[in-house]
Amino acid sequence: MIYRTERGWLGREHPLTKLCLVLWAVSLMIAVPWPVAAFLTALAAALGLSLDSGVSWLRRWLLTLAPLAISLFIIHAFFLHAPDLKWAGVIPLSRLGLLESASLIARVGFALGVFLLFLSTTHPSALLKALDAKKISPGLSYVLASPLLLIDLFAERAKSIQAAQQTRGLSLDQSALSRLLALPALLVPLVTLGLMDNQSRSAALTGRAFRALPFRTVLNPPPDQPHGPALRRVLLAATALQGGLALWLYWK
Amino acid sequence: MALLEVDGLAFGTILDGITLSIERGERLAILGANGSGKTTLAHCLAGWLPASRGHVTFDGRAWKDWPLPRRAAAVQLVGQLPVQQLSGREFTVRDEIAFGPGNLGLPVSEVSDRTAEALELCGLAHLADRDPFTLSGGEQQRTVLAAALAMKPQLLILDEPVTNLDPSASGHVVQLVSELPPHITVVWLDTSPKTALEFAGRFILLRNGKCVVDGLPRTVLFHPESLAAIGLPPVAEAARLAAEAGLWPDGLPYPLTLQEARASFQKVKHG
Numbered sequence: 121m122i123y124r125t126e127r128g129w130l131g132r133e134h135p136l137t138k139l140c141l142v143l144w145a146v147s148l149m150i151a152v153p154w155p156v157a158a159f160l161t162a163l164a165a166a167l168g169l170s171l172d173s174g175v176s177w178l179r180r181w182l183l184t185l186a187p188l189a190i191s192l193f194i195i196h197a198f199f200l201h202a203p204d205l206k207w208a209g210v211i212p213l214s215r216l217g218l219l220e221s222a223s224l225i226a227r228v229g230f231a232l233g234v235f236l237l238f239l240s241t242t243h244p245s246a247l248l249k250a251l252d253a254k255k256i257s258p259g260l261s262y263v264l265a266s267p268l269l270l271i272d273l274f275a276e277r278a279k280s281i282q283a284a285q286q287t288r289g290l291s292l293d294q295s296a297l298s299r300l301l302a303l304p305a306l307l308v309p310l311v312t313l314g315l316m317d318n319q320s321r322s323a324a325l326t327g328r329a330f331r332a333l334p335f336r337t338v339l340n341p342p343p344d345q346p347h348g349p350a351l352r353r354v355l356l357a358a359t360a361l362q363g364g365l366a367l368w369l370y371w372k
Numbered sequence: 373m374a375l376l377e378v379d380g381l382a383f384g385t386i387l388d389g390i391t392l393s394i395e396r397g398e399r400l401a402i403l404g405a406n407g408s409g410k411t412t413l414a415h416c417l418a419g420w421l422p423a424s425r426g427h428v429t430f431d432g433r434a435w436k437d438w439p440l441p442r443r444a445a446a447v448q449l450v451g452q453l454p455v456q457q458l459s460g461r462e463f464t465v466r467d468e469i470a471f472g473p474g475n476l477g478l479p480v481s482e483v484s485d486r487t488a489e490a491l492e493l494c495g496l497a498h499l500a501d502r503d504p505f506t507l508s509g510g511e512q513q514r515t516v517l518a519a520a521l522a523m524k525p526q527l528l529i530l531d532e533p534v535t536n537l538d539p540s541a542s543g544h545v546v547q548l549v550s551e552l553p554p555h556i557t558v559v560w561l562d563t564s565p566k567t568a569l570e571f572a573g574r575f576i577l578l579r580n581g582k583c584v585v586d587g588l589p590r591t592v593l594f595h596p597e598s599l600a601a602i603g604l605p606p607v608a609e610a611a612r613l614a615a616e617a618g619l620w621p622d623g624l625p626y627p628l629t630l631q632e633a634r635a636s637f638q639k640v641k642h643g
Contacts (some may be wrong), residue, residue: 158514245463258475262461269461273505323420326460328472328523329444337474337483339467 121272122239124173130241131172134344135250145234147362151369154223161226164233177240181295185232188224196221244293245270246342253341259331266357274310280367281309375527375557376417380426386412388581389426390567397466397554401568402561402593404578405601410561411451413578414531417559418449430527441476448520452532454512465507465515466500473525477566486522494518494548510541517548521556527554531545534567536636546570566605567591569629577601577633589628607633 125131130138145164149157168177194212196217203212244265251261285305286292292299345351374393381390386409394400402411415421416428419435427434430446438446451457470487491497494514499507500508505516513533520528530549534542544557549558550571560568565575568589575592585595592598593608597618604612604626609627620626621640627633630641 153607243463245461245467248461252474265461272521273460296602317456320451320453321458321460323415324451325420326440326457327420327444327449328519329441329472329475330459332440332444332475333477335477337476337478337480339470339484340488 121244122236122268123175123243124171124240124255126172128171128241129198129199130167130237132345133241135242135247135342136254136349137345137352137355138242139247140326140352140359142238144355144359144362145357146231147366149227149230151362154219154226154364156228157223158226161233164230164237168233168237170238173240177236181229181233181236183208184236184312185229188228189221192224192228193218193221196224239268248323249338249341252336252338255335256338257331257334274314277313278306278310281306281313375431377429377432378426379429380562381413381416381423381428382422382425383394383409383412383416383581384424386581387416387423390424390581390583392583392586394527394557394559397557398574399558399572400574400576401565401572401589402558402559402576402578403563403565403598403602404561404570405563408578408601408624409581410563410578411438411531412449412581414449414529414559414561417527418447418529419443436594444472445476445523446525447527447529448523448525448569449529449531450513450516452535454509455505458512463503464501465496465504465518468504468515469496469504469519474521476523481537486524490518490522495544500560508517508541510537510544512540513537513545514548517545523551525556527557527559529561531561533560535563539560542567549606564602567590567606590625593628594626605629611636 126244133141145160148160152160165178165181168174172179197213198217200220201214201217203214205213205215205218207213247268248261249266251264252258282292285302290302290305292302375396375398375571377567378392382388390413392476396528402410412421413622416423419428419430419438422436422478429435430438431441435443459468459471462471466487469490470483471488473483485563491500494517496514496518497513499511503550504512507515517530517533528549533549534545537545546567549560552558560572560573562568568575572589575585575587575589576583577592577595577598579601584597584601585592603609607630608626608628611620614620619640624636624639627636
């Protein structure tokens with residue numbers, strides 16, 4: 121699970137306030153020029169590093185961002201535009217492509233950083249309870265939180281499928297190609313079992329009246345901060361404003 | 373009026389014209405070999421599957437006329453794989469048990485009381501803050517049972533609930549079911565009569581999707597169809613072999629449980 125216990129202010133903040141913060145950050149990401157986005161990315165990274173689990177947060181952020189950043193750089197700098205520069209005096213690349221990739225990497229890095237900050241400081245159960253306590257439809261809250269709920273379950277199952285397939289002779293220690301060829305043997309049972317599980321779990325959920333009413337009662341919902349409701353309203357208003365501004369700038 | 377009435381129930385080729393009625397507070401065991409249609413019957417009894425022919429009525433009304441919250445509060449089904457019956461969206465045993473009552477929109481105090489009561493009843497109070505997915509099979513099955521009981525159902529259907537459990541975990545579940553309040557009607561479906569003999573007063577043999585024999589445990593278990601489909605409990609089988617060897621007195625009934633066996637052996641010893 122990405123979540124780690126956090127004693128700082130982000131850990132104490134209500135999950136819905138953090139969710140609004142994510143929405144605001146994403147709308148900000150598309151509205152500001154790229155140097156500002158780069159500054160915000162650095163800010164998100166500094167905030168991540170200040171968490172109790174800062175080092176593992178930074179490692180996860182870099183490991184997720186790096187492949188994406190490299191791909192964006194290669195595609196934009198080398199392939200999308202006519203080259204007008206020489207890298208190390210030899211390799212041709214495009215100045216415009218470089219700027220575009222820097223802009224995209226800064227924006228994606230910021231959005232990814234904010235999402236990871238949210239995931240690392242919000243337990244899925246706290247998010248679900250917060251949504252339920254605010255009378256959000258149980259179905260909608262399940263859809264919002266289910267990716268977080270499934271990560272652990274799928275990781276555990278993938279591990280057992282891998283062990284089972286290896287005992288049957290599937291080799292995962294060979295070349296990259298042989299590992300790639302082994303992927304279907306791991307993925308097909310994972311998907312099949314997931315689908316089979318869905319049927320019985322959905323019957324079990326229905327049997328316990330899930331989604332029978334438009335809201336549900338929760339025990340021990342996460343406590344809200346005194347400033348929480350006002351902050352959420354401000355963030356949502358700012359999100360709408362920034363989104364509108366970004367659209368206006370785009371069409372202009 | 374019976375609590376549950378089943379009239380000419382058929383489901384595809386799995387169930388074929390089943391007719392039975394279950395009285396309030398009854399402890400009924402439905403026995404059958406693998407593939408006899410037990411799980412499909414359990415799902416139809418609980419209203420989870422619609423009948424392709426015939427109908428199932430609960431308290432005089434067909435299941436389709438029951439709104440979901442009322443149906444869930446009236447009947448609960450516990451299956452053989454507890455891990456598939458966990459909600460998958462709760463991270464503690466306490467929240468897992470509170471999930472159902474929470475869905476009924478009950479006040480917080482009522483949800484809290486029901487949860488505490490079910491935790492206590494199922495001996496799970498010390499595991500209340502554990503993640504249900506990290507529990508042993510027996511503990512998970514008790515969690516699922518507690519979650520079902522927290523709904524305060526009138527009818528509890530248990531479909532092979534101890535099949536995958538070791539003897540100790542299985543014993544816990546059987547004891548729990550034996551001690552349930554008398555107003556809860558229990559339907560226990562299993563391949564073997566061993567556990568059901570501990571608490572069920574009526575047996576039904578299901579074979580090829582049909583109810584073949586219905587009656588007292590002894591009547592059903594010694595019926596030729598039952599002998600062919602599920603066999604005798606081990607103590608009764610031992611007595612039958614003793615009788616074949618001329619070691620069992622004429623007229624002394626074969627014991628079905630260990631308690632009956634003890635009494636029978638004392639009678640044999642004292643002539």
